[in-house]
Amino acid sequence: MERTSLVPAGSRTIDSSVGFRAARRREALRAFMLAVPLLIFLAAAFIYPICKLLLSSVRSEEVSRALPNAALLLREWPGPPALPSPQVFEALAADLQTAQGEGSLAAAARRLNNYEPGFRTLLMKTVRQLPSASGLPPAEDLPRIDRRWGEVETWRLLKRAASPLTPDFLLTAIDRKVGPDGAVAPVEVSQKVYISAFLRTFAISGGVTLLCLILGYPVAYLLATLPARQSNLLMIFVIVPFWTSLLVRTTAWYVLLQPNGVVNSLLVGSGIVAEPVALMFNRTGVLIGMTHVLLPFMILANYAVMRGIPPVYGRAAISLGAHPAVAFLRVYVPQTMPGIGTGMFLVFVLALGYYITPALLGGAGDEMVSQIIALQMERQLNWGLAGALSVYLAAFTLVVYIVFNRLVGIDRLRLG
Structure with a gap:
């Protein structure tokens, strides 16, 4: 007498398809695990450096890291035509001396020099003459050290550079800049490169x-x-x-x-x-x-x-x-x-x-x-x-x- 299977044919088909999909998943997982070392290498040696370079086009933390107190107070400064408050002068004087001791002033000076040639010289000259023996408050002492500290444009540039996110690099790369009024304008013809x-x-x-x-x-x-x-x-x-x-x-x-x-x-x-x-x-x-x-x-x-x-x-x-x-x-x-x-x-x-x-x-x-x-x-x-x-x-x-x-x-x- 022939034996008949007690398992329906439809169930055998479902079981075989489930097993096939499970085998395919195991093969895909095994192939992925073999590729993981290559993916890690590509991410570490190729993708990460490129992404970091691209992100540097909108990030500028040198000034805010070197002059944290002055950068924080400058965010509240409304801008021209008035000079910042005396508290900003005091914070800047203290930050300059601290940054000089920590070695972070050089990076900030180089960053500011991209805005205005001569800014590095201004910072280094100022920090060398601080603390001043004149006994004057920083709001009067800094303009005495260099008259540019008494100009609104100097503080405007310092405020822009102190922002951690900036469009300046992207604008400079297409020969554009942000003017004193905040509008984007072309740079001078001699600077178009x-x-x-x-x-x-x-x-x-x-x-x-x-x-x-x-x-x-x-x-x-x-x-x-x-x-x-x-x-x-x-x-x-x-x-x-x-x-x-x-x-x-x-x-x-x-x-x-x-x-x-x-x-x-x-x-x-x-x-x-x-x-x-x-x-x-x-x-x-x-x-x-x-x-x-x-x-x-x-x-x-x-x-x-x-x-x-x-x-x-x-x-x-x-x-x-x-x-x-x-x-x-x-x-x-x-x-x-x-x-x-x-x-x-x-x-x-x-x-x-x-x-x-x-x-x-x-x-x-x-x-x-x-x-x-x-x-x-x-x-x-x-x-x-x-x-x-x-x-x-x-x-x-x-x-x-x-x-x-x-x-x-x-x-x-x-x-x-």
Whole structure:
């Protein structure tokens, strides 16, 4: 006699689906646990420093930390045209001496010097002459030490710098400032630096992107249409530059492009030019060096798409009467738009952050935003302005991604 199962078939199906989902959850948890060390490393070494730099564009705690009592009282000061109360003068005098003893005055003086050149000298001069032997109260003694303490503008700037959150760095990065009346206004023409630097950076990055597309598209097409053996051999020449240091490649161009270098020697020797051409310390050298470094990215992005395009489409267009050039432009090129968009996006974004090549091959009129950021961080120690410039650069990169994604759909890149 056959035995019949007492468990309904529907229950067995439910049990198996529940077990399958539990197994999938265990696999997902195991994969996540394996990735936790990498996530921690990325958060500690990459995400946290970048977020801290970006946050420094709106935070300014040097003055409030060094002069806490004066900063607290200045919040209640209504501002011009009247000077602060005598209590503010007394708090400032006491805070200056305390900050000098604790070693925090130098950072505050450097921060205030960003507002008004000479503010550091004012603070150091004042703290050296305190406490004064004149016996005068601080409200009278500080203006005696330096007349600027009797000017409302000095206290207005001190109040702005004492605020822990400030828009000043973001405004400075676009050549703007807050005037005495509290309105945002452009800075003087002689102080306009950053807008022109952004425009110059975008122009150089756009020029490099266009050159890489013009030079890289035919190479990618050649690699995609050649037999596999020949294509793999030529691909080695595209990949080899990745094995060489960026500094070494840029220095090599430094040797090649100098007035007595290889390039000028060939041009003069062949009679093309009568005297050496200026190929260094100008925009030409920057474009040549950056194009050479970034060209492989354009080639590889287009090659990844081109190798997946069947050649039968072009042959079909030609068999229907289209000229080969027309078939190439109207049938083949539209299919490569994801590769063109990806390559242009990669090259443009990488060019935005270039520092070494413009510094070595460019001139005074080729300074890019990345060089200004490095200058503010390493020499000026103005991390707030460096963070503000980084914020705008990151925001523009995001805008570029959205535009490229809308136009050519770079997120739908075909890899096979």
